Amino acid sequence: MTNKRFGSVEAGGTKFILAVADENFDIITESRVKTTSPTETLAECVKFFEDNPVDALGIGSFGPIDIIKSSPTYGSILATPKPGWEGVNMLHTFADALHVPIYFTTDVNSSAYGEFIAGNGQGSSSLVYITVGTGIGAGAIQDGQFIGGASHLEMGHLPAFKRADDDYTGFCPFHHDHCYEGLAAGPTIEGRTGKKGETIPRTDPVFDLISYYVGQLCFSTLVSLSPQKIIIGGSVITETELPAVRKYTSQFNNGYVAEPDWDKFIVATGVENNGSATVGNFALAKQVLEESNK
Ligand code: ZN
Numbered sequence: 624m625t626n627k628r629f630g631s632v633e634a635g636g637t638k639f640i641l642a643v644a645d646e647n648f649d650i651i652t653e654s655r656v657k658t659t660s661p662t663e664t665l666a667e668c669v670k671f672f673e674d675n676p677v678d679a680l681g682i683g684s685f686g687p688i689d690i691i692k693s694s695p696t697y698g699s700i701l702a703t704p705k706p707g708w709e710g711v712n713m714l715h716t717f718a719d720a721l722h723v724p725i726y727f728t729t730d731v732n733s734s735a736y737g738e739f740i741a742g743n744g745q746g747s748s749s750l751v752y753i754t755v756g757t758g759i760g761a762g763a764i765q766d767g768q769f770i771g772g773a774s775h776l777e778m779g780h781l782p783a784f785k786r787a788d789d790d791y792t793g794f795c796p797f798h799h800d801h802c803y804e805g806l807a808a809g810p811t812i813e814g815r816t817g818k819k820g821e822t823i824p825r826t827d828p829v830f831d832l833i834s835y836y837v838g839q840l841c842f843s844t845l846v847s848l849s850p851q852k853i854i855i856g857g858s859v860i861t862e863t864e865l866p867a868v869r870k871y872t873s874q875f876n877n878g879y880v881a882e883p884d885w886d887k888f889i890v891a892t893g894v895e896n897n898g899s900a901t902v903g904n905f906a907l908a909k910q911v912l913e914e915s916n917k
Contacts, residue, residue, distance in 0.1 A: 636658060637658055641654045686701070734754065736769075756808070865891060
């Protein structure tokens with residue numbers, strides 16, 4: 624397979640990040656499209672790939688989405704609070720316009736895959752990628768395959784228990800203060816302090832509280848999926864918070880399962896420029912192209 628070009632669509636709630644790479648996954652060109660109405664946004668994305676043709680495309684989308692190939696709504700966005708996007712079939716829109724093989728998955732699965740092949744998951748046979756940003760989501764890989772069958776993982780909505788000093792009422796419209804997203808996603812910082820997260824110094828106690836919940840989620844991950852590595856992305860948890868996250872994970876474990884080397888077990892992303900999802904999409908595009916040629 625020579626001189627092939629692979630495309631990446633990272634579909635987010637505020638913007639779509641588009642990129643085209645050569646067969647070494649080196650980026651040839653990229654663009655950003657603001658997320659407005661589905662018609663407007665997707666038309667602009669399609670135009671980018673008409674101007675910059677690819678042999679296959681990988682799409683990592685915000686969710687929830689239907690990623691089950693046998694489902695009649697495969698490729699579409701499910702119940703989302705984003706106006707106009709519910710029921711939109713993103714996969715069909717690109718497939719009908721571009722006529723190339725497409726791999727369709729969640730944004731966190733794309734990031735997990737990018738870390739698996741080119742980031743801090745290299746050399747591991749299993750990993751869980753957790754993003755803590757506007758929401759909390761996770762993608763898990765075991766031996767090169769995504770974990771999930773009936774749908775994709777929704778680990779941000781696992782039940783969480785509150786720290787005794789936390790009286791925040793929660794931000795998840797479904798589970799309020801009973802899930803990790805409701806207690807620790809980016810908007811909970813403003814919900815607790817009344818100030819935008821990026822304006823608050825990292826020494827503020829709110830970040831210790833967030834790290835407590837992310838540590839709790841890492842412990843849940845450790846005892847349920849037992850991955851070789853947990854990789855944390857998103858803007859909320861940075862290198863500054865990772866020591867606290869590791870400390871709380873260890874506290875929740877309380878000596879139960881054999882203590883991993885925490886510094887190697889819970890790590891930041893390794894792909895530069897927040898490019899985990901993009902490189903993951905290129906690799907998934909290559910995979911779907913190879914499968915279509917069989
Ligand atoms: Zn929830």
